[in-house]
Amino acid sequence: MNKPVTLKDIARETGVHVSTVSRALDPNARTSLTREVVERIRSTAERMGYRPNRLASSLRTKRTMSIGLMIPDIENTLFPPIVRGAESVLEPAGYTSIIVNTDSDRKREAKLVDVLLERGVDGIIHAAPYLSDPRMIEVARRGLPMVTVNRQIENSEIPSVVNDDPGGIAMMLRYLHEHGHRHIAHIAGPKNLSTGRARIEAFKATAKELHLDLPDEALVVSNYFDEQEGRRCTRQLLESGTEFTAILCANDRLALGAFDALRQHGLSCPDDISVTGYNGIPFLDLIPPGLTTIQIPQFDIGRIGAELLIKMMTDPDATIPRTTILPVKLVERGSVKRIDPA
Amino acid sequence: MNKPVTLKDIARETGVHVSTVSRALDPNARTSLTREVVERIRSTAERMGYRPNRLASSLRTKRTMSIGLMIPDIENTLFPPIVRGAESVLEPAGYTSIIVNTDSDRKREAKLVDVLLERGVDGIIHAAPYLSDPRMIEVARRGLPMVTVNRQIENSEIPSVVNDDPGGIAMMLRYLHEHGHRHIAHIAGPKNLSTGRARIEAFKATAKELHLDLPDEALVVSNYFDEQEGRRCTRQLLESGTEFTAILCANDRLALGAFDALRQHGLSCPDDISVTGYNGIPFLDLIPPGLTTIQIPQFDIGRIGAELLIKMMTDPDATIPRTTILPVKLVERGSVKRIDPA
DNA sequence: TTGAAAGCGCTAACAA
DNA sequence: TTGTTAGCGCTTTCAA
Numbered sequence: 001m002n003k004p005v006t007l008k009d010i011a012r013e014t015g016v017h018v019s020t021v022s023r024a025l026d027p028n029a030r031t032s033l034t035r036e037v038v039e040r041i042r043s044t045a046e047r048m049g050y051r052p053n054r055l056a057s058s059l060r061t062k063r064t065m066s067i068g069l070m071i072p073d074i075e076n077t078l079f080p081p082i083v084r085g086a087e088s089v090l091e092p093a094g095y096t097s098i099i100v101n102t103d104s105d106r107k108r109e110a111k112l113v114d115v116l117l118e119r120g121v122d123g124i125i126h127a128a129p130y131l132s133d134p135r136m137i138e139v140a141r142r143g144l145p146m147v148t149v150n151r152q153i154e155n156s157e158i159p160s161v162v163n164d165d166p167g168g169i170a171m172m173l174r175y176l177h178e179h180g181h182r183h184i185a186h187i188a189g190p191k192n193l194s195t196g197r198a199r200i201e202a203f204k205a206t207a208k209e210l211h212l213d214l215p216d217e218a219l220v221v222s223n224y225f226d227e228q229e230g231r232r233c234t235r236q237l238l239e240s241g242t243e244f245t246a247i248l249c250a251n252d253r254l255a256l257g258a259f260d261a262l263r264q265h266g267l268s269c270p271d272d273i274s275v276t277g278y279n280g281i282p283f284l285d286l287i288p289p290g291l292t293t294i295q296i297p298q299f300d301i302g303r304i305g306a307e308l309l310i311k312m313m314t315d316p317d318a319t320i321p322r323t324t325i326l327p328v329k330l331v332e333r334g335s336v337k338r339i340d341p342a
Numbered sequence: 343m344n345k346p347v348t349l350k351d352i353a354r355e356t357g358v359h360v361s362t363v364s365r366a367l368d369p370n371a372r373t374s375l376t377r378e379v380v381e382r383i384r385s386t387a388e389r390m391g392y393r394p395n396r397l398a399s400s401l402r403t404k405r406t407m408s409i410g411l412m413i414p415d416i417e418n419t420l421f422p423p424i425v426r427g428a429e430s431v432l433e434p435a436g437y438t439s440i441i442v443n444t445d446s447d448r449k450r451e452a453k454l455v456d457v458l459l460e461r462g463v464d465g466i467i468h469a470a471p472y473l474s475d476p477r478m479i480e481v482a483r484r485g486l487p488m489v490t491v492n493r494q495i496e497n498s499e500i501p502s503v504v505n506d507d508p509g510g511i512a513m514m515l516r517y518l519h520e521h522g523h524r525h526i527a528h529i530a531g532p533k534n535l536s537t538g539r540a541r542i543e544a545f546k547a548t549a550k551e552l553h554l555d556l557p558d559e560a561l562v563v564s565n566y567f568d569e570q571e572g573r574r575c576t577r578q579l580l581e582s583g584t585e586f587t588a589i590l591c592a593n594d595r596l597a598l599g600a601f602d603a604l605r606q607h608g609l610s611c612p613d614d615i616s617v618t619g620y621n622g623i624p625f626l627d628l629i630p631p632g633l634t635t636i637q638i639p640q641f642d643i644g645r646i647g648a649e650l651l652i653k654m655m656t657d658p659d660a661t662i663p664r665t666t667i668l669p670v671k672l673v674e675r676g677s678v679k680r681i682d683p684a
Numbered sequence: 685t686t687g688a689a690a691g692c693g694c695t696a697a698c699a700a
Numbered sequence: 701t702t703g704t705t706a707g708c709g710c711t712t713t714c715a716a
Contacts, residue, residue, distance in 0.1 A: 002484055055401050056401055074425055256628070286598070
């Protein structure tokens with residue numbers, strides 16, 4: 001690879017000192033130089049194909065203009081839109097993101113944070129934290145700007161951007177209620193994730209408001225937000241003998257698993273059992289009978305998270321809201337049947 | 343953010359020179375030091391919470407241990423598995439990847455390459471090149487290790503890892519033929535992408551071998567590999583009046599669009615028209631009637647691409663195969679109907 | 685308005 | 701086996 005041209009090369013070529021070249025090429029410092037010198041330097045820089053070496057500049061300035069973007073898994077379709085949302089503001093601002101997949105594994109998460117730290121990221125957007133996540137709290141307290149998106153860490157001051165879980169779940173449960181359902185089961189998300197916890201609490205609270213009968217067996221908690229757990233929990237529901245006409249799932253993938261388990265049991269959705277999801281991941285409209293779900297603003301979650309992070313990175317004294325809650329909406333499809341209240 | 347501890351700090355603490363510390367912490371150079379000194383340094387480094395500053399080291403060594411990973415769009419479900427495949431070898435080898443989305447836009451691609459270059463990536467994996475891509479060829483010729491995956495750049499020596507397009511298309515066309523189809527339309531991919539071109543050529547060649555009648559109208563070329571183009575091309579096929587019982591689509595998204603257009607025209611797949619795809623993206627099994635498609639080894643494409651790149655980056659004299667072709671397989675689902683040959 | 689000089693944290697050639 | 705020295709490419713303070 002032929003040698004990149006450096007400031008020194010341009011200095012030699014133009015007969016000025018490298019610091020002058022540096023200033024000429026810096027939009028801010030440029031003002032203190034002669035128009036003519038600036039022009040001469042800029043044109044020879046261009047002619048020589050100069051590209052700044054960000055490494056060197058970062059070493060001096062202590063800013064890498066890069067951030068870490070931690071997600072559970074890029075193959076999980078919930079996250080790419082969040083990533084694009086974040087990058088929609090990061091990229092124009094000159095930041096590059098290093099995306100890492102935690103695979104929802106604490107050891108991996110810890111290792112990856114170290115990687116990001118070594119790389120000198122200016123901040124971190126964490127879309128995959130655990131509800132209890134002392135390591136991230138420590139990193140944040142050491143002074144690294146950090147925001148969590150989609151999920152939150154408990155007992156921490158780390159700003160977060162999340163969707164309105166209580167509102168969304170309440171909306172969905174009321175929707176089922178309005179459609180005549182009185183015996184509604186819930187497949188809850190993992191207890192160690194903020195979304196899992198927030199949703200089950202909202203479910204219980206709303207069920208109470210609605211005076212719904214809620215036997216213990218109608219509430220099963222998944223260990224992961226995935227299809228396999230959705231199947232397992234649905235089977236458990238079915239085998240428990242508890243009576244229900246609908247299952248409110250804590251996310252779409254659990255619901256997809258429920259579709260599957262129902263089918264395996266010879267049950268039809270929505271004719272025998274209604275099912276609802278949460279998140280609004282892609283392709284749902286194409287999968288019969290069409291999952292009725294809560295659409296969260298994935299792109300905006302990423303976008304606003306990045307905006308907050310940039311604010312934190314550039315103005316340490318800025319006031320950042322501890323929690324930013326984004327509105328959700330209910331998307332009606334075919335997985336809920338209207339029935340006569342039992 | 344409190345100050346990171348540096349080699350100098352450890353040197354002061356242990357009473358040796360920073361170069362000694364550097365050596366003690368370097369697995370390779372470590373051998374030339376006293377066991378005891380190494381141990382002392384390593385333990386105080388640990389105690390002080392030392393983290394190497396990769397920036398500084400990179401500035402010296404001219405290696406950033408980072409690579410650029412260019413994809414069209416992370417929201418396109420074809421690519422996340424490729425990314426994971428690449429990272430499955432990059433990460434253990436100590437490399438970090440900077441993922442950029444070109445949005446299949448040449449201007450963006452050019453800008454993003456510059457970003458990667460400024461960041462000093464040691465190499466690039468390009469999963470989104472155009473068939474004709476002089477900019478990337480130039481970058482590669484300047485000496486930056488590069489491999490393209492999934493697609494190829496024409497007239498270049500850049501190594502690529504691709505699936506067996508000719509084999510896959512031939513397999514699929516023969517499959518349709520065996521199922522009695524004699525009038526088969528093709529929705530081809532964009533002509534400016536290697537996959538688009540390879541597949542249409544394979545289609546024509548195989549059609550000829552099979553002595554299929556192939557009127558011009560039965561062959562329509564899409565501008566993008568997406569659902570909307572799939573719909574448009576299908577409509578065009580339908581409106582052309584040409585006779586066909588099956589559509590072989592150059593990729594899954596085009597096929598999904600075809601499903602849709604067919605439905606809009608009151609036609610049923612596979613009862614009226616059979617449809618096939620290519621790639622084997624996720625969720626296809628859940629979307630009725632189940633797209634029969636060619637499964638490409640996405641993960642392996644990424645994995646092998648990364649392996650080749652690492653070889654190029656670490657051993658400039660290594661012999662790298664110009665093209666690595668990975669096998670594909672046909673996945674039979676419900677979108678093809680067996681009919682009596684017309 | 686420009687130049688000189690120092691230094692970011694690290695590595696590596698050379699000396700001792 | 702360890703220390704000295706120089707320098708990667710850049711920014712920035714201080715001087716001129």
